[in-house]
Amino acid sequence: MSARSGRTVRDLRRENRTAVLQRLYFDGPLSRLALGPAIGLSSGSVSNVVAELVAEGLVEEAGSVDSVGGRPRTLLRVSPASGSMIGVDVGETRIRIELFDLAFNELARAERPLSTSETDRHARYEVALVVRHIRDGIAEVLDRAGVSAERLLGVGIGVPGIVARGGRDGAVVHGQTIGWDAVPLERLLRESDGLPPSVPYCIDNGAKTLGQAEMWFGAGRGAGNAVFVLFGSGVGAGVISEHTGSGRSVEWGHLTVRVRGRRCRCGTHGCLEAYAGAEALLDRWREAGGAPPEGADEETALTAMLAAAYPPPGAGEPHDEVARAVLAETAEYLGAGFADLINLFQPERILVGGWAGLQLGSRFLEEVKAHATAYALRHPAARTVVGLGTLGPEAVTVGAAILPLAGFFARGGRRAEVVRDAPVPAWRAALRGRVAR
Structure with missing residues (x-):
């Protein structure tokens, strides 16, 4: 049976379940009486949907x-214990794996360091090593929390690079800066992990997963659209249009800001990342005569650079003019890059996250904003608020775990169905046989 719009009764039931779950999740606890007007359903429809969800253990009192002049009204919420999600951040110094319940209480965590002593960063991200770290980390957090793999709604993974989908391999990662050329990450994980086929992998760009986390739970809440900048060793951005939307990642770090400029780690020249990423920032400080700590990782070295440029008041130490000049130039590059985002997407907000973004933003975000205003068109610039994310440097893991949860809600609280190979048409089998001869 179909509705006049072309949607089936099953589609309408799923949409109603989705509406109830999302409203309870983001705004609950709520009573049945408050749910109806909030999502535009009749009291009868709300009662039927809620009864289903309670019977399935997804919603609880x-x-x-x-109430005024009547019996107390029962409040409802999504049950935190009704499922679990895993979020994975394939980061620059480590792979972090976290297991969450539906309320995003952390149940267990595992970290697998990536070697920062490798002179070739491509060796650090050797595909078999990354797959093994993710596989072992998933097994570790499930075992530590005593959670069965069958209870997982899915595994979300934030990765550097462009993620393409389609075909038998599922998500394929094109990570030029880490040496990944069409890596079939989903297939490789599925072949080695031992998870049930019903547990989906949701793989996406790390900047986009950061944005999803901030849109749901952080500084993006309430915005109709926003751009989220992930600033670490390199830089990237994600554009999210609404808090439950999927959004998209943009390779913002590889916009050309100087023709025939510095060589970027992607292999070309003049990219924003070649001037504004933490790796490039430290290289420029060193080339200008600065002295980053020997043998220190990027996070430690960037902290030292900021301390040299902005010594604590009363410390009696002069500031490092070289470090301050490099940082001032970086603020202008970032401001110009923000202006591009403003002109292209006209967002309500631009929010900065990532370990380097949060460190640097606390020091010179006002300078970056001033340059962005100077370079951008006046009308959209006046309507864009620039600020810092509020979920901390580990927001990518939270955002990665949101990916399977968002899919679960979109299916009306149903588990993912196992996709089976469709029967092969007789003509295809016959023609294959001719080729084989």
């Missing part, structure tokens, strides 16, 4: 509130 959460106390009551007094």
